[in-house]
Amino acid sequence: MLAFYLTLTADESDGQKFEKIYNRYKRLMLSAAYEILGDTSLSEDAVHEAFIRILKNLDKVGEVDSPRTKGFVMIVTENVAKTMYRKRSKMQVVELSDELPQADDIADRVEGEMTAEYLASLIARLPERLRQVMLLKTLHNLSDNEVASALGISGSAVRKRLQRAREQLRTMMGGKMDG
Amino acid sequence: MDRAIDNAMLTQALALYEEQWLGDFSEDNAFEPSDKFDKKMTALIKSRDNIFRRATYTRTRKVIAVAAAIAVLLGSMMSVGAIRETILNFFITRGSNVNVMEYGDATEPTTCPKTIERAMNPGFVPDGYVLSDESADDTSRRLFYTKGESYITIEQFTKDSYSSASDSEFSNAETKAYEGTEYIVRADDDMTMLVWEKNGYVLELVGFEPESELLKTAASVN
Missing domain, CATH: 1.10.1740.10 (RNA polymerase sigma factor, region 2, helix turn helix motif)
Structure with missing residues (x-):
């Protein structure tokens, strides 16, 4: 059997x-x-x-x-x-963050507007373990369990890291994220 | 200013980041794998469906017996796909040589037993659990209790043989004191793992019951 x-x-x-x-x-x-x-x-x-x-x-x-x-x-x-x-x-x-890009360094950033390029630069500053989860969940549409098995972590760790990633992005943006 | 963004923007930004990140990896690198590695991977490709041949690490072989016991005992109650998933999950999370946590400092001198000189057993298990399987070798011993589809494993290791597959989350696992003993507690959604030291051995308990019941079980192991 x-x-x-x-x-x-x-x-x-x-x-x-x-x-x-x-x-x-x-x-x-x-x-x-x-x-x-x-x-x-x-x-x-x-x-x-x-x-x-x-x-x-x-x-x-x-x-x-x-x-x-x-x-x-x-x-x-x-x-x-x-x-x-x-x-x-x-x-x-300890993951070191890059310097925050100054407004003038981002050619596509418009005062008062969020652009994908600027957001991508903030994503690059996230700790890697948070960024990996966000990439696999949000971009690659893997389930919690699939992300967990790909990264060798638990399902609860996946959810925690995704939440932390969103919180850190929110903090860096100085505002709020929808959804 | 309210910098509200939606998930569509986030997805777009993630795609942009990934494209930039992947662009850092040169496709023109001359890194060639060794013949040994190529053969190992060829074997993996060919035998991807055979869990035993995929066990390339010594530590893994020790836990295969437990995985096999799980498969056999749960076989009559789980679907075939669920069995395979259980074994694969067990292998991935516990059989890998990559995510290894050594308990304590392997370099410290120790007078702890080098073999299982004294078999330790629980004096208490949660209601309904019965001992279904038991196995041992020189440096480790496994007890496997089952109750329907649930199970509790209690493993006893010599201190210098212990290693546990874990990910970086293990470093953030909780430490709890219970009846005078300190336990490393790691809990997933429904599974709890306890690791502790007693009588010069390292013990590990894995189960699905409430933590209080598992701590009580662990404390009774003697």
């Missing part, structure tokens, strides 16, 4: 999709992991772990070559690599 359960697979096409993802993104993922970990062997460990998480959410991956898939793959990879880095260095990593 157990063997029957354990041999359950998704469709054959899933295997082909997974192989495509691997061939398409492996170098990019290894490069991103290496930037963080600085070690070839650790980077390969990180990418392997990332692929396991991607495998778990394979049904949510659409076109392999799409920007959406690339974004999802890179978010998971960076998350795994940075978690590895934090664990191995046993240091609390």
